[in-house]
Amino acid sequence: MFDTLSGRLQGALGDLRKRGRLDEEAISRAMREVRLALLEADVNFEVVKDFVAKVRERALGQDVRKSVTPGQQVVKIVHDELTELMGSGDSRLAFASRPPTVVLLAGLQGSGKTTAAAKLGLLLRKEGRKPGLVAADLKRPAAIDQLEQLGRELQVPVFSEERADPVAAATQGVERAREEGLDTVIVDTAGRLHVDEELMDELVAVRDATRPTNVLLVLDSMTGQDAVRVAEAFAERVAFDGVVLTKLDGDARGGAALSVKAVTGRPIKLASVGERLDQLEYFHPDRMASRILGMGDVLTLVEKAEAAVDKDEAEEMERRLMKGEFSFDDFLRSYKMLRRMGPLQGVLKLIPGLGSQLEGLDEVDERQLARVEGIVLSMTPQERRFPHVIDGSRRQRIAKGSGTTVQQVNQLLEARKQMAKMVKQMGKGKMPALPGQPVQNGPTRSATKKRKSKRKKKTRR
Ligand SMILES: Nc1nc2c(ncn2[C@@H]2O[C@H](COP(=O)(O)OP(=O)(O)OP(=O)(O)O)[C@@H](O)[C@H]2O)c(=O)[nH]1
Ligand SMILES: [Mg+2]
Known part of the structure; x- marks a missing residue:
C-alpha cells in the first residue's frame, strides 16, 4: 500500500531523524523532498502546497528547536499533519435510531460498489448486526447475479426485483429487509461511466425514496486525482457523507487517499485493502499515517x-x-x-x-x-x-x-x-x-532499577 510514497517520505525524513540539530537549510531540503514525494503520489497540488507550508512552519518553530530529538519531532509533525489531512474525524458509520439503517453506495462504473457492498455486509455481520443487501442496479443484467452470488457466499440475504425500476427495486428491497427484521440495509446502485445527468437523476431519486442514513461514494484509489475530481462532481449533485476507498492493494500511489478529504470535506470511512471479502476496514487516518511513515500499525x-x-x-x-x-x-x-x-x-x-x-x-x-x-x-x-x-x-x-x-x-x-x-x-x-528495533523491555528495566537501588541502599549501610 502506497509503497513508493512511503519509501520516499521515509527517505526524505530519514536524514533529519539522524541529526542532532536541525538548521533551516536541512528542513528546507527535507520539505522539498516531501513536496516532490507527495506530488509524485498524485496528491492534489493545492493540498501539497498547504501541507508543506504547515509542516515547515511547525518544524521551524520553538518546540522543535528546543527538543533533544528534533528529527523525531519533525517526523511526528508530518505524522500529525498527514492524519489531519486524511481527516481526524470519526470514521464510523451513522446508525439509525429506528432500524433499519440504510447505506446507499454510489460511484463510477467498476469502482468497486458491488464488491464493497458485500464486504460491508460481512463486516457488519461480524460486528453482530443483521445486514441485508439490496440490488438497485438494473442497468447491467448480470449485476443482480453478482450481488446474489456474493450474498450466498457470505450468508447475507439479498433482495432484488428484476422487473422493477431502480427506485421501486430499492424501496421494495429496503421494505422487505425491514419486514424480515434486518437492522442494516446496503443498497448497491448502478455505475456510471462518468458523471452523467440521467444516472445522477436516478441516484437522487433512489436516495430520496430510501432516505439513507449514510450515502457513501465509492472511489477507486488507483485512479488518483481522477477519483478526487469525480468526488467533486458528485458532491455538487448528491451530497454524500463519506467515501469508501477501494483497491488500496493495487499500485495506488496515495493521491486519492491524501486529497479527497481536503478537496471535498468528506471523510474516508472505509478502505478496501485487498480482493478477499474480509479485506474491508474502517479507515483510521492516524493509523494510515503511521503505515505510510513506516511506523507500523499495532492497533x-x-x-x-x-x-x-x-x-x-x-x-x-x-x-x-x-x-x-x-x-x-x-x-x-x-x-x-x-x-x-x-x-x-x-x-x-x-x-x-x-x-x-x-x-x-x-x-x-x-x-x-x-x-x-x-x-x-x-x-x-x-x-x-x-x-x-x-x-x-x-x-x-x-x-x-x-x-x-x-x-x-x-x-x-x-x-x-x-x-x-x-x-x-x-x-x-x-x-x-523486533527486528530493526532496539530492545525495549519495560518491566525488566524497572526490575533492574529496583535491584540497583537495593544494592545502593546496601552499600550505604
Ligand atoms: N484488487 C482489488 N480489486 C477490487 C477491489 N474492489 C473491487 N475490485 C475489483 O474491481 C472490479 C469491479 O468491482 P465491482 O464491485 O463489480 O464494481 P462496481 O462499482 O460494482 O461496478 P459496476 O456495477 O459495473 O458499476 C471487480 O473485478 C472486483 O473484483 C479491491 O479492493 N481490490
Ligand atoms: Mg456493481
Missing part, C-alpha cells in the same frame, strides 16, 4: 489478531506457555492463527520497524506455511509434544513423509526452539526485540 494488528484468534484456544495456549511448554501442536496452531489474519506480508507490515525491511519478502508465502504444516503433520503425536526425542533417523523419516529435506526439518526444529525461548522470555515479562 490494527491487535484487532486482526483478536478477530482471528479463538479466545478459549488462546487462553489454553497461554496457560501451557506459561508452564514453559511449547509443543509443535502449539507451533502449528500459532502458524494457523497467523494465516487467518490474512496474507502474511500485509500482517508483517503492521509491525513497527518491519515495514521498510520487507522488500523482496514476497517469498514468505502460503507455500512456505504449507510446508511447515506438512512437516509437523509428519511427526508422531509424541514427537510433537516432546520435540527433544526427534533424533537423526526420525528427522529423515519426517523429511521423507513431508516431501522435504532433512535440512528443512532441522530449520523448523530450530525455529520452534527460538520461538519457545521467546515465549518463555515473554512469560517472564520481557518483550522480545
Whole structure:
C-alpha cells in the first residue's frame, strides 16, 4: 500500500531523524523532498502546497528547536499533519435510531460498489448486526447475479426485483429487509461511466425514496486525482457523507487517499485493502499515517489478531506457555492463527520497524506455511509434544513423509526452539526485540532499577 510514497517520505525524513540539530537549510531540503514525494503520489497540488507550508512552519518553530530529538519531532509533525489531512474525524458509520439503517453506495462504473457492498455486509455481520443487501442496479443484467452470488457466499440475504425500476427495486428491497427484521440495509446502485445527468437523476431519486442514513461514494484509489475530481462532481449533485476507498492493494500511489478529504470535506470511512471479502476496514487516518511513515500499525494488528484468534484456544495456549511448554501442536496452531489474519506480508507490515525491511519478502508465502504444516503433520503425536526425542533417523523419516529435506526439518526444529525461548522470555515479562528495533523491555528495566537501588541502599549501610 502506497509503497513508493512511503519509501520516499521515509527517505526524505530519514536524514533529519539522524541529526542532532536541525538548521533551516536541512528542513528546507527535507520539505522539498516531501513536496516532490507527495506530488509524485498524485496528491492534489493545492493540498501539497498547504501541507508543506504547515509542516515547515511547525518544524521551524520553538518546540522543535528546543527538543533533544528534533528529527523525531519533525517526523511526528508530518505524522500529525498527514492524519489531519486524511481527516481526524470519526470514521464510523451513522446508525439509525429506528432500524433499519440504510447505506446507499454510489460511484463510477467498476469502482468497486458491488464488491464493497458485500464486504460491508460481512463486516457488519461480524460486528453482530443483521445486514441485508439490496440490488438497485438494473442497468447491467448480470449485476443482480453478482450481488446474489456474493450474498450466498457470505450468508447475507439479498433482495432484488428484476422487473422493477431502480427506485421501486430499492424501496421494495429496503421494505422487505425491514419486514424480515434486518437492522442494516446496503443498497448497491448502478455505475456510471462518468458523471452523467440521467444516472445522477436516478441516484437522487433512489436516495430520496430510501432516505439513507449514510450515502457513501465509492472511489477507486488507483485512479488518483481522477477519483478526487469525480468526488467533486458528485458532491455538487448528491451530497454524500463519506467515501469508501477501494483497491488500496493495487499500485495506488496515495493521491486519492491524501486529497479527497481536503478537496471535498468528506471523510474516508472505509478502505478496501485487498480482493478477499474480509479485506474491508474502517479507515483510521492516524493509523494510515503511521503505515505510510513506516511506523507500523499495532492497533490494527491487535484487532486482526483478536478477530482471528479463538479466545478459549488462546487462553489454553497461554496457560501451557506459561508452564514453559511449547509443543509443535502449539507451533502449528500459532502458524494457523497467523494465516487467518490474512496474507502474511500485509500482517508483517503492521509491525513497527518491519515495514521498510520487507522488500523482496514476497517469498514468505502460503507455500512456505504449507510446508511447515506438512512437516509437523509428519511427526508422531509424541514427537510433537516432546520435540527433544526427534533424533537423526526420525528427522529423515519426517523429511521423507513431508516431501522435504532433512535440512528443512532441522530449520523448523530450530525455529520452534527460538520461538519457545521467546515465549518463555515473554512469560517472564520481557518483550522480545523486533527486528530493526532496539530492545525495549519495560518491566525488566524497572526490575533492574529496583535491584540497583537495593544494592545502593546496601552499600550505604
Ligand atoms: N484488487 C482489488 N480489486 C477490487 C477491489 N474492489 C473491487 N475490485 C475489483 O474491481 C472490479 C469491479 O468491482 P465491482 O464491485 O463489480 O464494481 P462496481 O462499482 O460494482 O461496478 P459496476 O456495477 O459495473 O458499476 C471487480 O473485478 C472486483 O473484483 C479491491 O479492493 N481490490
Ligand atoms: Mg456493481
